[in-house]
Amino acid sequence: MTDTSITPTTQPGDWASDQEVRWCPGCGDYSILTAMRMLMPSLGTEPHNTVFVSGIGCAARFPYYMNSYGVHGIHGRAPAIATGLAMARPDLDVWVIGGDGDMLSIGGNHLIHALRRNVKIKVLLFNNQIYGLTKGQFSPTSEIGKVTKSSPMGSLDAPFNPLAVALGAEASFVARTHDMDRQHMMDTFRRAHEHDGAAFVEVFQNCNVFNDGAFEGITKKQNRDANLIPLAHGEPIRFGADGEFGVIDESGCARVVHTADVSTDELLTHDETKHDPSTAFMLARLARGPFEPTPIGVFRAVRRSEYAMASTRQLAAAQEKQGTADIAQLLRSRGTWYV
């Protein structure tokens, strides 16, 4: 996947700011930060052309730790801040970092609208299924019945499936990765970066203080073979140590089968470029939670008009038609008279 044509002009260390990282020891955010710093030199971009934008939450501290430009905004609003920035400056690489509470609860509205507009921002949602910074309340991705400080008898809220939300919002790029696999994160982030439009990546991230082990059932080394389904474009969807499991489309529902029980033709062939999102949606909903086989990788990557460039084209078209800025003409545009 690595693009060898790019000669790195920076080293991972160039992307580290001088700020002390203050996440809890053992937090999954560290490995995501490392993956990002390691990836950056190979993307062919420079720190001064890169902006990380965030909202509020543990994940939202991310921009402080990258030696790029950064905005640590307010709760939920990062996609909106980033949209304004990406429109004003289509030349920049704009990344949005946030957690499940930030992006799916208080900022849910901004997330879905940024995705539907397809503005060129790269949204990384660190999903730890809990509110960390406020010290442990259930989040919009917490499972029903979760006992937390604000739900002592169990949460009554049905959770969001972040990928299903993104697909429902017409996101043109939708992917999932996890904090236990640096290479997979780097590959996924790279794909997001290369995408010409809004990219949405869910990162399963462990909060070792308030929700430790939430994804262990699928991301722990010994569980990965049985419970992670790596998606590869153009390949039949198979997983398991020896490829003994596969996924089929059973009347519009994805179902896990033993490959021995079906012919290879019956296995679903992954096509991330399919414009109809139904198959991606079906795959996004394959697992009911992080305790059974869960697909990771790129679910969807389709081409759609990018918002900021479309806006730039309108400016050019208007200049073509109305001529460039002329204040005197503007002030006379509604007719004048002389006294």
Place this chain on the structure above:
Amino acid sequence: MTDTASRELPLQEIDEVIIRFAGDSGDGMQLTGDQFTSISAALGNDLSTLPEFPAEIRAPQGTLAGVSAFQVRISDFDITTPGDAPTVLVAMNPAALKAQLHNLAQGGALILNTDAFNDRNLEKAGYASNPLDDGTLDDYRSYPVPMSQITRDAVAEHGVKPRDAERSKNFFALGLISWMYTRPVEPTLEFINTKFRGREQVINANTAAFKAGYNFGETAEIFEAHYEVKPAPLAPGEYTNVNGNTALAWGCVVAGQLARLPVFLGSYPITPASDILHEMSLKKNFGVRTFQAEDEIAAAASAVGAAFGGALAFTSTSGPGLALKGETLSLAVSLELPMVVLDIQRGGPSTGLPTKPEQADLMMAMYGRHSESPLPVVAPRSPADCFDIAIEASRIALKYRTPVIVLSDGYLANSSEPWLLPDVDELPDIGVEFATEFNGTNEDGDGIFLPYLRDPDTLARPWAIPGTPGLMHRVGGIEKEDGTGNISYEPENHQLMIDLRQAKVDGVDVPDVEVAGDAHADLVILGWGSTWGAIDAAAGRLREDGFEVAHVHLRHLNPLPADLGEVLRRYRAVVCPEMNKGQLCDLVRAKYLIDVEHIGKIDGVPFTTGEVTSAVRKRLEELAGS
């Protein structure tokens, strides 16, 4: 038909007339009023207009809720308001008459579309008997005209379906009024041709209706005279007719040119501010990017993002939206980035009166954010002043790297006046420099960038935009260390930053107070925003009656002019008319311990000159007697 004296009616010269066109919201009253205004402007009259829209888009036809009106005042002298009471009311149906009659001056002229006064319409308007013949209109000069019928007859030859024929009756009314006030017909015929280009039948029908109205005046023998309003002695130059929202939008577009920055507007549709979004969306050839956001918060947040990227960023809204933007504005205060918020105030609380003006967002603009979150506030005083205020707000925002709130209102937004066009070369240069180089050194002596190292004069921090090599930095809403901008929870630093943010706003360069009228009077009228016209006219009337009155009108509300307290203390009485419960009064009292007397009115209708005059006269008489 250009021979306006064919029936040898006397031509009376009058110094002004205030006409109110009123009809159903589908009757085209705004178009009619606009066109009458344009012709009068071209004739050199001074003028001022006030549209009145129903909140509903198309309320049921013929009902009071659906009445739409447009008031225009034309004169041969300098005026600053659309006039208190119309002297002519054109009522297209019973609902329009019922809703508007109370506005009409005693003895005023009523031009009525009698065809609309049928049982059904009378009932819808809530008339138990027909006002045309039950004595209701005895105190007025009534001119009953079967407008619908004559219009239908006039357009019949153009093959217009009977159902559509009546739609031209507003042009009949315009023709009739054009005759009454000796307006030339050619500009309107041209207007019809341009406005409805490509729709021959509509052009023919409207032209026929317009001419029928004009001819009706000339031949119907129900009018005893027609009138002439001579040009006003306006300063020589080139004029255009502009309302506040258009002027504000143009001001924002031009500010970008004067600052040599791309303009960004993040906005969410809201009455009465949406026209700013519409107008700026038409100016893409100026490099203006408009973004219709998913909500008010995103509109403000996108402006913050654009400002970080180096754009001159705006967000436009009204009161409910400003409330939602509060948290984002406090982020902008903390990030110390330039942006301008346009608040077109409307009646509240809550949804309140969306189409009616109020000046009750002043305290919210001043203090409506959590913690100590100071920002400059300015307010335009007239429709044309909206242009200048947009540039002034942008200048302050850029120079001091701060969000600025502009407080316009629904009255200024839609009301229009002739505007002597400025000399483009005389407009101020409001450009600022982006930071491009290191401004400090670390302990090893290497160059570094300190994003919160302030300009000692303005206290503004450097504005280094992404794309600038070497100046990478992070800004955020968490308290930051002065200079480095690094996160800091240190008590002394927080106190320092609170004080610095306040000192920066307090230090904004604001011109000294200008006292209009009699500087040495006993009484000064203090005002801000859209009350300027009514106060100015009231002061004029009082002066004619032999009183001395001073007038101070504030365009800068935060910070206030440095000499304001000193100036106000020269007067025995300070009175302050505002469309709120005394918000500027409270600010001035709190700051200067001056006993400002409130003259309040919050009924959704701008102050009339008469209201201000009588309230101030009462106080002047008390002062004279004491």
